[in-house]
Amino acid sequence: xxxxxxxxxxxxxxxxxxxxxxxxxxxxxxxxxxxxxxxxxxxxxxxxxxxxxxxxxxxxxxxxxxxxxxxxxxxxxxxxxxxxxxxxxxxxxxxxxxxxxxxxxxxxxxxxxxxxxxxxxxxxxxxxxxxxxxxxxxxxxxxxxxxxxxxxxxxxxxxxxxxxxxxxxxxxxxxxxxxxxxxxxxxxxxxxxxxxxxxxxxxxxxxxxxxxxxxxxxxxxxxxxxxxxxxxxxxxxxxxxxxxxxxxxxxxxxxxxxxxxxxxxxxxxxxxxxxxxxxxxxxxxxxxxxxxxxxxx
Amino acid sequence: xxxxxxxxxxxxxxxxxxxxxxxxxxxxxxxxxxxxxxxxxxxxxxxxxxxxxxxxxxxxxxxxxxxxxxxxxxxxxxxxxxxxxxxxxxxxxxxxxxxxxxxxxxxxxxxxxxxxxxxxxxxxxxxxxxxxxxxxxxxxxxxxxxxxxxxxxxxxxxxxxxxxxxxxxxxxxxxxxxxxxxxxxxxxxxxxxxxxxxxxxxxxxxxxxxxxxxxxxxxxxxxxxxxxxxxxxxxxxxxxxxxxxxxxxxxxxxxxxxxxxxxxxxxxxxxxxxxxxxxxxxxxxxxxxxxxxxxxxxxxxxxxxxxxxxxxxxxxxxxxxxxxxxxxxxxxxxxxxxxxxxxxxxxxxxxxxxxxxxxxxxxxxxxxxxxxxxxxxxxxxx
Numbered sequence: 001x002x003x004x005x006x007x008x009x010x011x012x013x014x015x016x017x018x019x020x021x022x023x024x025x026x027x028x029x030x031x032x033x034x035x036x037x038x039x040x041x042x043x044x045x046x047x048x049x050x051x052x053x054x055x056x057x058x059x060x061x062x063x064x065x066x067x068x069x070x071x072x073x074x075x076x077x078x079x080x081x082x083x084x085x086x087x088x089x090x091x092x093x094x095x096x097x098x099x100x101x102x103x104x105x106x107x108x109x110x111x112x113x114x115x116x117x118x119x120x121x122x123x124x125x126x127x128x129x130x131x132x133x134x135x136x137x138x139x140x141x142x143x144x145x146x147x148x149x150x151x152x153x154x155x156x157x158x159x160x161x162x163x164x165x166x167x168x169x170x171x172x173x174x175x176x177x178x179x180x181x182x183x184x185x186x187x188x189x190x191x192x193x194x195x196x197x198x199x200x201x202x203x204x205x206x207x208x209x210x211x212x213x214x215x216x217x218x219x220x221x222x223x224x225x226x227x228x229x230x231x232x233x234x235x236x237x238x239x240x241x242x243x244x245x246x247x248x249x250x251x252x253x254x255x256x257x258x259x260x261x262x263x264x265x266x267x268x269x270x271x272x273x274x275x276x277x278x279x280x281x282x283x284x285x286x287x288x289x290x291x292x293x294x295x296x297x
Numbered sequence: 298x299x300x301x302x303x304x305x306x307x308x309x310x311x312x313x314x315x316x317x318x319x320x321x322x323x324x325x326x327x328x329x330x331x332x333x334x335x336x337x338x339x340x341x342x343x344x345x346x347x348x349x350x351x352x353x354x355x356x357x358x359x360x361x362x363x364x365x366x367x368x369x370x371x372x373x374x375x376x377x378x379x380x381x382x383x384x385x386x387x388x389x390x391x392x393x394x395x396x397x398x399x400x401x402x403x404x405x406x407x408x409x410x411x412x413x414x415x416x417x418x419x420x421x422x423x424x425x426x427x428x429x430x431x432x433x434x435x436x437x438x439x440x441x442x443x444x445x446x447x448x449x450x451x452x453x454x455x456x457x458x459x460x461x462x463x464x465x466x467x468x469x470x471x472x473x474x475x476x477x478x479x480x481x482x483x484x485x486x487x488x489x490x491x492x493x494x495x496x497x498x499x500x501x502x503x504x505x506x507x508x509x510x511x512x513x514x515x516x517x518x519x520x521x522x523x524x525x526x527x528x529x530x531x532x533x534x535x536x537x538x539x540x541x542x543x544x545x546x547x548x549x550x551x552x553x554x555x556x557x558x559x560x561x562x563x564x565x566x567x568x569x570x571x572x573x574x575x576x577x578x579x580x581x582x583x584x585x586x587x588x589x590x591x592x593x594x595x596x597x598x599x600x601x602x603x604x605x606x607x608x609x610x611x612x613x614x615x616x617x618x619x620x621x622x623x624x625x626x627x628x629x630x631x632x633x634x635x636x637x638x639x640x641x642x643x644x645x646x647x648x649x650x651x652x653x654x655x656x657x658x659x660x661x662x663x664x665x666x667x668x669x670x671x672x673x674x675x676x677x678x679x
Binding site for chain 2: 003006007010014111117118119120121122130132134139141213214215216218219220221223224255256257258259260263264266267269270
């Protein structure tokens with residue numbers, strides 16, 4: 001029994017991390033219909049920002065993390081401004097390929113930077129996150145408790161932003177019909193920049209917490225979480241923020257529970273995860289919460 | 298007339314160039330990816346050994362030039378690298394790669410092109426089976442796995458073991474299999490075999506399962522990249538069993554990332570400076586002076602590979618790749634990690650060293666001679 005409770009907690013922690021990253025995918029998709037492949041690498045960069053600021057510049061951890069969120073958010077905005085905006089009128093495939101290019105750029109930048117490089121770095125973790133709490137025979141790390149709380153707070157903040165503010169209304173309007181919204185006088189570029197700002201800031205929170213849970217930095221660290229979060233966004237219904245959160249939790253739990261119930265099949269974990277993605281794409285492409293959308297001609 | 302003149306000129310130029318033309322040796326190493334630490338240690342060690350004059354920088358009166366290529370811990374990149382080194386750079390032999398799976402990417406290509414490839418630390422038995430141009434400078438996993446089982450049974454007195462294998466690495470899969478066979482041949486019982494993949498970061502599910510079956514020891518023949526995180530999560534979950542690993546753990550990142558969680562981890566390796574003799578001792582001392590840190594086994598074996606190639610060129614009296622291959626097959630040389638006698642199959646016979654992590658450092662634990670590995674393998678055959 002304790003074993004299953006432990007596994008459940010393991011799953012919730014992983015799921016919250018996926019959820020935070022999945023939101024960024026889903027927001028950008030909802031507005032630009034773009035799968036932002038560089039999103040996972042933005043997550044990775046957030047971890048490296050913390051490393052640069054805390055280890056190299058010796059900032060206190062909380063300040064380093066805060067600056068990392070700001071820097072990562074600005075990075076997301078810059079990527080959109082430099083790489084995606086000039087291609088907004090281009091065929092969607094160009095945008096997709098550009099996103100892949102940005103992803104490679106961000107990864108290789110880490111490899112060539114003298115302070116980072118191809119070898120792994122140890123991520124600085126504050127004691128609050130690594131503290132172990134024991135309840136009966138179940139042991140949880142501080143991060144296990146903090147991650148779902150922070151993720152929930154971020155989600156509430158985001159829902160407020162999207163449904164209760166002017167920028168949020170503009171975001172929703174653009175998601176529905178970008179041309180008409182522009183004709184109504186909304187500043188499309190500014191709203192899209194906001195979207196990248198918020199999406200990347202959440203990715204940064206995800207990346208920073210990811211580091212606390214798995215304190216190892218490497219240039220390719222964002223790839224697998226990126227794919228998993230993308231899968232989570234599809235399961236939840238891509239474009240739907242609550243769906244992304246839900247998808248993240250489900251995926252994290254699925255990943256842990258398959259090993260818990262079928263330990264002999266633990267080598268097939270990734271295959272299992274991506275089989276879920278294919279299943280959803282085939283039988284319910286709009287995901288759990290997504291609304292069926294008419295193809296625009 | 299003009300054509301004849303042109304030929305004479307061309308020949309003359311050829312001879313002139315020949316006189317100073319360097320002999321090129323390829324360094325197909327992992328500078329990025331999962332094995333980045335090993336590839337970088339290998340390059341550092343070769344460059345250091347050349348810089349301080351521990352190894353010859355010329356042979357047959359021609360300078361030796363090294364051309365490096367990043368294999369990126371990716372078999373596809375290593376295949377590309379081998380092709381480039383052979384066709385564009387015209388190397389006569391290649392040192393690399395550090396990882397068996399990456400080696401297999403290049404093996405078919407060097408075999409077809411007829412250029413010897415010597416893996417400093419490619420321990421998977423398959424690597425030298427590709428063909429006669431494939432060599433290694435280290436021991437094989439079908440000996441390393443059984444030796445680890447011997448340590449688990451007779452040093453740790455373990456009756457039950459759990460094994461966690463990285464299914465994405467030929468190296469880990471092979472070692473895991475040999476360990477399980479040997480551990481059971483020695484009278485132990487493997488109570489759980491679990492799997493993960495390179496790049497995985499979450500091992501809590503596997504570890505919680507191990508906690509349930511509660512073995513005496515955990516064997517995890519994976520790379521430091523995975524084991525550092527796994528050890529942390531194991532200790533966080535309250536697992537106290539000793540962890541036993543393989544040569545893939547000998548990198549400073551294991552301790553940097555693993556911290557207190559990797560204290561007490563034991564693993565098999567090729568060499569340790571504390572046990573060095575001869576050129577190895579000089580290497581260890583100079584290395585410490587040069588880099589300010591202890592020499593590692595990966596760099597030592599990369600320098601060994603360099604020495605083996607230079608010796609082969611010397612004995613062959615030619616820089617022809619086929620002649621180098623012939624000479625390598627009969628190598629018997631005192632190198633950094635001790636005397637290396639190559640077999641025609643490309644597999645040298647070596648002893649096994651065990652290191653452990655103590656107070657944040659790698660220290661020598663014990664050794665098992667090559668002969669004992671052969672005895673255990675005989676038991677497994679029964």
